[in-house]
Amino acid sequence: MANITKKVSWSSRADDSNATGEGTPLLNGSEQLGYSRQDSLKGRPKEITHNEKLLSLKYESLDYDNSENQLFLEEERRMSYLGFRCLEISRWVVCGLIGFLTGLIACFIDIMVEQLTGLKYYVVKENIEKFTAGGGLSISLILWAVLNSAFVMVGAIIVAFFEPIAGGSGIPQIKCYLNGVKIPRVVRLKTLLVKVAGVICSVAGGLVVGKEGPMIHSGAVVAAGVSQGRSTSLKRDFKIFEYFRRDTEKRDFVSAGAAAGVSAAFGAPVGGVLFSLEEAASYWNQMLTWRIFFASMISTFTLNFFLSVYNKNPGELSNPGLINFGSFDRNSSSEYNLYEIPLFIGMGAIGGLLGALFNALNYWLTIFRIRYIHRPCLQVMEAMLVAAVTATVSFIMIYFSNACQPLDVVQGEDYPLQLYCDDGEYNSMATTFFNRPEKSVQNLFHNPPGSYHPLTLGVFTITYFFLACWTYGLAVSAGVFIPSLLIGAAWGRLIGIMLPTLSSTNSTGQIWADPGKYALIGAAAQLGGIVRMTLSLTVILIEATGNVTYGLPLMLVLMTAKIVGDYFEEGLYDIHIKLQSVPFVHSEAPPTSHWLTAREVMSSPVTSFNRVERVGTIVDLLSNTSTNHNGFPVVVSNANGEEPAKLCGLILRSQLIVLLKHKVFVELARSKLTRRKLQLKDFRDAYPRFPPIQSIHVSQDERECMMDLTEFMNPTPYTVPQETSLPRVYKLFRALGLRHLVVVDDSNRVVGLVTRKDLARYHLGKHGLEELQLAQT
């Protein structure tokens, strides 16, 4: 958080509409803080934190701009060309490791899920078959529901009680991290463990979830861990990769980890790279992208290789990802005709509409959850309830469906359920439920025409839609990709089946013959309508289908879904980011923001330090909880001291804290000549968990000492003049991944500071440019 004293305001209620308009804030300075404390005593803090009209100040930013102070420059200058080469090689090694470990984790999750669900389906199927003839199927239902709830309970307990940040898919959190927002605990080892265990439990528990989203989070955590060469949680320091212990480098590796996660999840290494770029990269760096790609490749290869060993076909690399769409051959059914494209676009629009509906429902559900279900035990109970309901609904649907299909050995249904079908037939409704969802998606894409009854698909779509919507946001680790694909594939296939009956001419019956194609388009439309990713999702789907011919239709469908969906409601991830009031800086300034200049946007007045500053002043300022600034311009005053001081550098809270901890005072340096000079290593050792200012004890004598900041401040912070337009400020800020941008007047005197919140505040609402309020929580 930075030097915002003027604009911090506080709105106590979501419906406090006159406070959310554009313009000046309600209160400022110390008054506002008094108010906020009183207000929070009234017991409504929960609503406030999650108001999408507010921007929370509790999130700090990451320093993606290197602080090029003297220490840093000295180190860089000492380093030989060979040293840089070694660094480069170790970056590659780290990326390889990230890919390998991410692939292993994906493999582990996949195998565990397969074993557990296999066991579960076997038990339930045996039970059902036992009771089918003699009656008493309600016992089977209870068995099924209890099994599911038990799994989910374990998953929910570890998430709700031990690591709430591990809940959900983790994609919004990783998006925020890569955007430059420090989400607490998001890349810790504990989060990873809970995430992996949690996702196994929730998938095994039969929830309407996927294991793909969590892979992205897992990859990111692996990357953040491996690249640092130590574990703060385990208190082990391997004394390697010390150079990488800063936000800039760590972010690069986390991008690679996220890409490796996508790659392992979908077998889409290129899609993974593009995902990372879409979410993260402000500054295109060729070598970095190349390394990210390497991590992705290794990840999908590792997964593929170990799964092939597990499947007893070592070397047959046919499982590049957790989900495979199966082979869409180039020759046979994969063609599409020019006149089908409008149809695809229409399906894209349906996907956009359904996606917006999904998101709107989930938005209200999330608001409800925030208000009423915020205690961990309630969260666990809700998750168990959903698990039981899912089992019950599935059971009822299977029970009342009479969609029998002849049992085809070639198709290889893993758990065909006969139920009330004739011998040699199986219940096709049961197939969609009695399967890992990935397998169901594949079946919808590839089963020959006639495998599904239209009514089965219709009922399945509706049920699954609401179950998925209810499930997303539960306190379990789970992704939304697979449910979306499944819903979309179901209604897409339904459309594919209905088309021949709708078209009057029977001669064209041949070309409508493949409903699997429509299932694919429907899946893309539904997924695009919910998550609204564009470029990366297209590439992921192209890679997952393994067929570039479908590129154009997929792209058109995803575009349509996004345009239609955006008209009604934002993307699911953006909704959740907004509900957390995260100051997210988008890639471009809102189009109509040329009216604003740095002068209006910046926070002022700014708290600055002198180049040589009294320790007491520094400690007092850092301890001031009402401001809680993180970056301080360093200024040098003129001889007479009357003119405002000129900017000569920028120093961070974290740097000051390390300086205070090591007592780098001018007076002490004089007295102890042998004293070790502070090195960059001392800053790296403290990274990333810098101690709070309260833990540092400064005696009354020491308060009178002076600190010389010259060596430690960044002497060349980026600056802009006051008249700079907001888009220009935005571009500079975003392209360089800045945290603090100093606004100066025409004599280089500090007049303000632009930080993440100052930019994230502005967004394009229904009525033109709107300004969000800033809140302390």
Place this chain on the structure above:
Amino acid sequence: MANITKKVSWSSRADDSNATGEGTPLLNGSEQLGYSRQDSLKGRPKEITHNEKLLSLKYESLDYDNSENQLFLEEERRMSYLGFRCLEISRWVVCGLIGFLTGLIACFIDIMVEQLTGLKYYVVKENIEKFTAGGGLSISLILWAVLNSAFVMVGAIIVAFFEPIAGGSGIPQIKCYLNGVKIPRVVRLKTLLVKVAGVICSVAGGLVVGKEGPMIHSGAVVAAGVSQGRSTSLKRDFKIFEYFRRDTEKRDFVSAGAAAGVSAAFGAPVGGVLFSLEEAASYWNQMLTWRIFFASMISTFTLNFFLSVYNKNPGELSNPGLINFGSFDRNSSSEYNLYEIPLFIGMGAIGGLLGALFNALNYWLTIFRIRYIHRPCLQVMEAMLVAAVTATVSFIMIYFSNACQPLDVVQGEDYPLQLYCDDGEYNSMATTFFNRPEKSVQNLFHNPPGSYHPLTLGVFTITYFFLACWTYGLAVSAGVFIPSLLIGAAWGRLIGIMLPTLSSTNSTGQIWADPGKYALIGAAAQLGGIVRMTLSLTVILIEATGNVTYGLPLMLVLMTAKIVGDYFEEGLYDIHIKLQSVPFVHSEAPPTSHWLTAREVMSSPVTSFNRVERVGTIVDLLSNTSTNHNGFPVVVSNANGEEPAKLCGLILRSQLIVLLKHKVFVELARSKLTRRKLQLKDFRDAYPRFPPIQSIHVSQDERECMMDLTEFMNPTPYTVPQETSLPRVYKLFRALGLRHLVVVDDSNRVVGLVTRKDLARYHLGKHGLEELQLAQT
């Protein structure tokens, strides 16, 4: 060119080694220019221009940073949200058009080439078959050589005499353009026409060239033309897309065009996007990337569709690109084993070595050409010679080869040549020559084991290697992708054939069975060794094979080839860029450049203007050919005028010229009240061919007038302090696509200016950081 007065120096010879070391330049100021003129009179300018130790000052930069002056801001502020939406939509329309037209051009080239080569092969084959029995094959040879030379003559004449910039593949030129260097005439309509006609002639003329590289250039020209809504060459202005008439927007579209070209050439839309990003994008822009992808998709789809119509199978979209590697099925022969990976890496190393050899030979050949073959008629004769030699060599090889293969109807050789083979057999050497090279590549990948005799492949590799090396750099439009792939596929397949004989255990014979796999790896290695592209090339190859399983081996091979190759020699495109002395700004500063600061890098003193400046001063400065500056800081002096003036803006030469042309003088504005105010439109109308200062007549009276620059200058240029390290300057410059970066002191007074040449000068040589000399030509 910018305000460089201090550092411009002149080195007259390539071997002027003491002038190329690090440190101060030889001469400066006016002396240097006198020297340069004397020297050029001595008649050695040709060598100098093409010295890779020099950096030419003749290339200007593009303005990728918007000049946000008052006019611009007013226009942006006037624009409603709807206006921005319309702009966005028209951007999409333009990208769609770019893709469509690029696809059409690719289709046209493909069909023309197929028709012409078909005709040629038919005639020659008939002739050979006529003379095989009765003798007199020398007549066939002459016929073949004459036919080839005739085609090539036409192609070489139009390139050498009409538009030399259309020669070669055009990829180096597009790389430079996207990097921000203004290469004259590179995106003009005439260039496009010559390029298209030239590439048809050179491919039809049997040269060892491909038509893929030129597609990238063609796409870029299409983009630059379509996006401007007018043709300066044809003097037609459609009054549309006027907003896009500036470098920033045009560059974005050219990126899309280049991507569309790649996409059409290889059927690789994602690869196209990555190519554009790798070469162009400094600042990652999500919407832009998405549009580039759209253009790529449309391009490959258009090509595919029209080719399917041409092949009388409308709707069978099986030709996404000009070259298709054919289908590498997932199931059958496409597997590779873990222990094959070291083998692949070894092949990557071979590719790197052969690539470096190729590049070194081509480098010396280019130097030779620059010195001795610079007259157009000589260039045409050389091209014809190469064509004749190519035909002769091919003929001799076919004649002396006795590699007969049984004629297999299923394989469908287009022009099987029996020659001295038995009935029902054909000459396999003839196949590789009597084929479009694309088809030969496919055959090498997919023909069943035993199709080629090892000796055939060996001889073919060697011959083709030298022919390709000789051909690249001729004054014809031609690419190097296909020859590289072909060479690599040949030796790759050779390795694939030799392996089973080398391995002692016969039991493993099965797994070596598919030499096509090794052909693919060899092709990748050779191509990577020559062009040294990394990420985009991997993706292009993955897309061309249509099989993601090969991703990891391809990537490893390309990496190895690049590392090995870079050790000996640079990439082919980089060599040619360097030989043109283009100031190319790489994506990152050289690693050991932290020693340098803006103070050492910048050019100074800087020529500045006052906010209100005398017309005479401006005209004199602009007319000064010795400086030829393009950007001028605008300063405001203190009241007493003693202190150095403070920076208040930046104005470009092009803006000043428009102002002078419209005589926007303070005095005139007062006298003629009804005078139309200068608008942004006036600047756009003059774009991009601003008249030279010499064409603007300013009378003696007018010279005494004053010009107020306030409204037209960019009031918020980016600045850095003098102490900023080179990597930091570099990052800012590159990330924002700057042309001028003002260096200021701690009171915001101008002390220097950093431009493209100041950054491009520094590069990492064999002995650490080296500094290139700047030359006026």
